[in-house]
Amino acid sequence: xxxxxxxxxxxxxxxxxxxxxxxxxxxxxxxxIIGLIVIGLFLLVSVFSPLIKPxxxxxxxxxxxxPPSGRHWLGCDDGGVDMLSLVxxxxxxxxxxxxxxxxxxxxxxxxxxxxxxxFGGWVDTxxxxxxxxxxxxxxxxxxxxxxxxxxxxxxxxIMVIGFLMWTSTARVVRAQVKSLRERVYVRRAVxxxxxxxxxxxxxxxxxxxxxxxxxxxxxxxxAIFNETALAFLGLSDPTAVTWGTIxxxxxxxxxxxxxxxxxxxxxxxxxxxxxxxxxxxxxxIEDGLNPRLRSSYLSxxxxxxxxxxxxxxxxx
Amino acid sequence: MTERHALELVNLNVWxxxxxxxxxxxxxxxxxxxxxxxxxxxxxxxxxxxxxKTTTILAAIGLLPASATxxxxxxxxxxxxxxxxxxxxxxxxxxxIAMVFQGAMSAFNPVKTVGWQIxxxxxxxxxxxxxxxxxxxxELLDLVGLPSGSDAKYPHQLSGGMxxxxxxxxxxxxxxxVLLADEPTTALDVVVQDQVLRLLVRLSMDLGLALVxxxxxxGVVAQACTRAAVMRDGEIVEEGSVDDLYRRPAHPYTRxxxxxxxxxxxxxxxxxxxxxxxxLLDVEDLRVTYGDLARTxxxxxxxxxxxxxxxxxxxxxxxxxxxxxxxxxxxxxxxxLVGQxxxxKTTTxxxxxxxQPVRSGSIRIDGVEITGLGxxxxxxxxxxxxxxxxxxxxxxxxxxxxxxxxxxxxxxxxIGNDRRERRALAAESLADVGLDPxxxxxxxxxxxxxxxxxxxxxxxxxxxxxxLLLADEPVSMLDVSVRTGVLExxxxxxxxxxxxxxxxxxxxxxxxxxxxxIIVMREGRIVExxxxxxxxxxxxxxxxxxxxxSVPSPxxxxxxxx
Numbered sequence: 001x002x003x004x005x006x007x008x009x010x011x012x013x014x015x016x017x018x019x020x021x022x023x024x025x026x027x028x029x030x031x032x033i034i035g036l037i038v039i040g041l042f043l044l045v046s047v048f049s050p051l052i053k054p055x056x057x058x059x060x061x062x063x064x065x066x067p068p069s070g071r072h073w074l075g076c077d078d079g080g081v082d083m084l085s086l087v088x089x090x091x092x093x094x095x096x097x098x099x100x101x102x103x104x105x106x107x108x109x110x111x112x113x114x115x116x117x118x119f120g121g122w123v124d125t126x127x128x129x130x131x132x133x134x135x136x137x138x139x140x141x142x143x144x145x146x147x148x149x150x151x152x153x154x155x156x157x158i159m160v161i162g163f164l165m166w167t168s169t170a171r172v173v174r175a176q177v178k179s180l181r182e183r184v185y186v187r188r189a190v191x192x193x194x195x196x197x198x199x200x201x202x203x204x205x206x207x208x209x210x211x212x213x214x215x216x217x218x219x220x221x222x223a224i225f226n227e228t229a230l231a232f233l234g235l236s237d238p239t240a241v242t243w244g245t246i247x248x249x250x251x252x253x254x255x256x257x258x259x260x261x262x263x264x265x266x267x268x269x270x271x272x273x274x275x276x277x278x279x280x281x282x283x284x285i286e287d288g289l290n291p292r293l294r295s296s297y298l299s300x301x302x303x304x305x306x307x308x309x310x311x312x313x314x315x316x
Numbered sequence: 317m318t319e320r321h322a323l324e325l326v327n328l329n330v331w332x333x334x335x336x337x338x339x340x341x342x343x344x345x346x347x348x349x350x351x352x353x354x355x356x357x358x359x360x361x362x363x364x365x366x367x368x369k370t371t372t373i374l375a376a377i378g379l380l381p382a383s384a385t386x387x388x389x390x391x392x393x394x395x396x397x398x399x400x401x402x403x404x405x406x407x408x409x410x411x412x413i414a415m416v417f418q419g420a421m422s423a424f425n426p427v428k429t430v431g432w433q434i435x436x437x438x439x440x441x442x443x444x445x446x447x448x449x450x451x452x453x454x455e456l457l458d459l460v461g462l463p464s465g466s467d468a469k470y471p472h473q474l475s476g477g478m479x480x481x482x483x484x485x486x487x488x489x490x491x492x493x494v495l496l497a498d499e500p501t502t503a504l505d506v507v508v509q510d511q512v513l514r515l516l517v518r519l520s521m522d523l524g525l526a527l528v529x530x531x532x533x534x535g536v537v538a539q540a541c542t543r544a545a546v547m548r549d550g551e552i553v554e555e556g557s558v559d560d561l562y563r564r565p566a567h568p569y570t571r572x573x574x575x576x577x578x579x580x581x582x583x584x585x586x587x588x589x590x591x592x593x594x595x596l597l598d599v600e601d602l603r604v605t606y607g608d609l610a611r612t613x614x615x616x617x618x619x620x621x622x623x624x625x626x627x628x629x630x631x632x633x634x635x636x637x638x639x640x641x642x643x644x645x646x647x648x649x650x651x652x653l654v655g656q657x658x659x660x661k662t663t664t665x666x667x668x669x670x671x672q673p674v675r676s677g678s679i680r681i682d683g684v685e686i687t688g689l690g691x692x693x694x695x696x697x698x699x700x701x702x703x704x705x706x707x708x709x710x711x712x713x714x715x716x717x718x719x720x721x722x723x724x725x726x727x728x729x730x731i732g733n734d735r736r737e738r739r740a741l742a743a744e745s746l747a748d749v750g751l752d753p754x755x756x757x758x759x760x761x762x763x764x765x766x767x768x769x770x771x772x773x774x775x776x777x778x779x780x781x782x783x784l785l786l787a788d789e790p791v792s793m794l795d796v797s798v799r800t801g802v803l804e805x806x807x808x809x810x811x812x813x814x815x816x817x818x819x820x821x822x823x824x825x826x827x828x829x830x831x832x833x834i835i836v837m838r839e840g841r842i843v844e845x846x847x848x849x850x851x852x853x854x855x856x857x858x859x860x861x862x863x864x865x866s867v868p869s870p871x872x873x874x875x876x877x878x
Binding site for chain 1: 329331375378380381382384385386387398399400401402669671694695696698699701702703705706707710711712713715716724725728729773776780
């Protein structure tokens with residue numbers, strides 16, 4: 001008895017176990033670090049864009065489609081507005097739309113998933129049929145309808161993306177909760193007499209944290225991508241400066257036929273870079289949560305012999 | 317004995333790469349293990365979980381993962397087979413050295429017949445093809461005592477014991493000289509375990525196999541092996557014949573292991589007669605049916621379907637998981653419910669806990685009838701009945717500190733006015749189970765050892781001061797040396813706090829050592845009930861006698877499984 005109690009564990013190492021430990025380990029991998037740096041850079045730049053943008057985004061400062069030069073690093077667009085300032089400004093709106101839509105999607109998805117996974121039965125049936133229904137609504141078509149009925153605006157874009165993207169999260173969370181609620185410690189909480197709210201809030205939701213984080217990061221990717229696509233089709237607020245509208249404007253005003261690549265490429269590269277960054281982070285978290293994705297028993301590597309040092313009893 | 321042993325491990329070392337921190341030193345899991353096994357000899361490798369026994373035999377057969385580094389020699393018939401790493405090992409694996417894995421349930425591909433899978437091994441190694449392979453498979457299955465026709469069966473059509481036999485047949489398919497068995501009987505019932513052990517002993521003697529049996533159960537080693545090696549922290553601390561180890565253990569660790577293994581022979585007649593006590597738990601004529609439930613829910617969903625089946629005739633009679641079960645637990649009494657897996661012990665416990673709907677019968681706790689109570693009516697009563705679960709690793713929420721887990725029941729039942737008061741109650745309860753609240757209260761479950769975890773789980777049940785404690789195999793997941801402590805804790809609780817304890821166990825020797833009364837269950841019915849001494853020495857039922865005969869005794873002289 002006394003021996004058991006004196007067993008000391010190394011907290012610094014031991015603490016890394018569990019779901020949150022896996023998250024911390026996952027974030028320390030090279031792809032995740034690169035992704036975090038990319039996201040961080042974009043966040044910083046877009047937060048401080050009003051301060052660091054060299055020219056105004058509404059008043060022309062140069063000639064129409066002026067090529068990149070020392071004064072205008074990325075050239076100018078069809079209205080003679082500095083591209084660099086536009087791209088910096090556009091990032092702010094694009095990322096705001098992406099993050100907000102992703103948070104809405106994850107919140108709805110988590111609530112649907114937890115309720116339907118925890119209660120099962122008819123609750124599950126009803127919620128999952130609703131999920132199925134939302135899954136098959138085509139986004140672009142709905143957006144066209146919304147834009148036609150209520151007029152194109154950023155809020156509508158956010159809502160359409162947010163209200164259509166939660167379905168996959170709901171499914172993933174539901175599956176996870178279904179397994180969590182069968183865990184012994186949840187059953188123990190039931191046998192203590194804890195209420196459903198208490199069990200969900202103290203025993204189930206915290207376990208979902210990393211899963212939701214991974215899902216959020218991946219959802220941001222999708223949301224920004226969708227926002228750009230919708231804006232490019234002219235379904236977003238035409239007055240707002242986002243990466244999508246920058247490209248749309250340039251495309252419409254013949255940037256391609258005049259060879260003004262600088263009006264389209266920078267915004268496109270930004271979207272690509274941010275999506276890759278989010279994807280790297282999200283994917284490493286997913287791998288960290290599910291180590292089976294990383295290693296395989298059918299791997300080509302195998303155990304190896306330790307090279308012999310010394311002889312006889314000294315051999316290591 | 318000649319110099320050539322069937323299997324010889326010479327200074328075997330295994331290191332594992334650190335998992336997360338690249339700067340860490342590799343973990344030295346197996347340290348200078350040397351072991352010699354002659355043909356026809358059976359050697360047991362005993363130790364507690366994490367002592368490196370499985371790693372040792374995985375190294376011997378070359379099945380370690382890529383993160384492992386191996387040093388030393390593994391000689392089979394005098395030839396070092398691991399010299400050239402994996403490439404050199406492949407030709408020896410299965411033809412010279414074969415292995416029986418722990419989980420017989422998952423060792424087979426569920427969509428292929430057992431015969432097909434054994435033939436696969438034969439064909440891969442080029443031993444036999446076509447008709448000859450079919451013949452050989454039948455021969456092998458016959459050898460391990462499976463009925464003819466088993467080769468055409470799918471894994472799910474075989475019972476656990478039969479599957480384990482089939483796994484052994486597969487291991488023998490290429491006529492190896494050495495057979496490694498990793499906890500071959502751990503997942504099996506006592507009765508089946510006994511049969512499989514007898515089979516292994518017979519095979520080793522008939523075929524001259526060198527058998528290495530890895531297990532944590534000293535009883536299994538004593539009954540099935542000739543020699544044994546005790547491992548601790550990757551080292552062999554003692555080696556010798558099983559008789560020597562049992563009668564003259566040299567190392568204190570060996571002695572401790574044997575002392576913590578309960579022995580049926582030590583059961584004595586209780587002299588003190590239980591005083592006048594009131595029954596705390598009174599179960600009468602309990603009946604629980606599973607099939608019936610499924611039917612009623614279906615009726616609710618598709619009324620048409622059931623209407624038509626009703627016309628066709630009665631639905632197949634649902635089988636009772638538990639029937640005609642009556643028992644009583646008095647204050648301060650420890651009652652053990654013993655039986656094989658699937659006999660309805662856990663169902664009975666779940667019914668008492670109100671987690672399982674009851675078909676008929678009555679359950680009274682402290683005089684209150686609890687069958688048919690709704691969830692809301694149950695909640696205040698939960699204070700009186702608490703449950704201890706089998707797996708302490710699962711029963712604690714890994715996200716909560718120990719003190720929060722222990723305080724949770726207080727918060728739920730609104731006991732104590734503020735946080736400080738609750739903290740004090742929780743600390744008292746922790747101290748009660750032998751955990752120092754100052755040291756351990758702030759820890760997370762994964763920072764505790766298995767025994768500490770089970771104690772923390774008990775503390776969380778104890779904090780409500782329940783009258784009745786239900787324990788579902790409270791020690792079966794714990795190491796032998798920790799078991800005694802937890803069982804003694806339960807024993808103390810019933811004496812000091814006058815709790816009634818109903819303990820489920822499959823281990824008759826544990827039950828006999830600690831319980832006041834033993835109830836033997838079989839197929840949902842109570843076969844026999846009585847005091848431990850009476851059950852062990854004067855069993856009235858054949859089934860009890862069969863169970864008793866299968867319990868492996870740590871005394872090698874007691875009865876040999878050969």
